[in-house]
Amino acid sequence: MELADTQTRQTSRLPINGVFVAIGYDPEVELAKKLGVELTSEGYIKHDSKHRTNVQGIYAAGDVEGGYKQIVIAAGKGAEAAMTIFEDLMNPYWKKEKAG
16 A cells, blocks of 8 residues: 655555545445445445445445444444454355355
8 A cells, every 4th residue: 555644745655454444424435336346325335244245355344334423333343344354264155155
């Protein structure tokens, strides 16, 4: 990921494995849309009860899912999504779907 310092205009690179986007009150879903993630009619990320989206390997958590706009709820949803990601990495559900 390339980072830009808005004060000095200098850029630097940071190796990352994931991104959590948190900007303002409206759901920030532009990245999700660019990746082909489905949205609800209200503009939130469509997901199942395990925070999975229609794009394999992309999960939703927090205010982008809709519902209450509170940091404690967003943090809890992030923890739920992290547990699903861990479970999916240990037992990939997409491999089971192809086998059956």
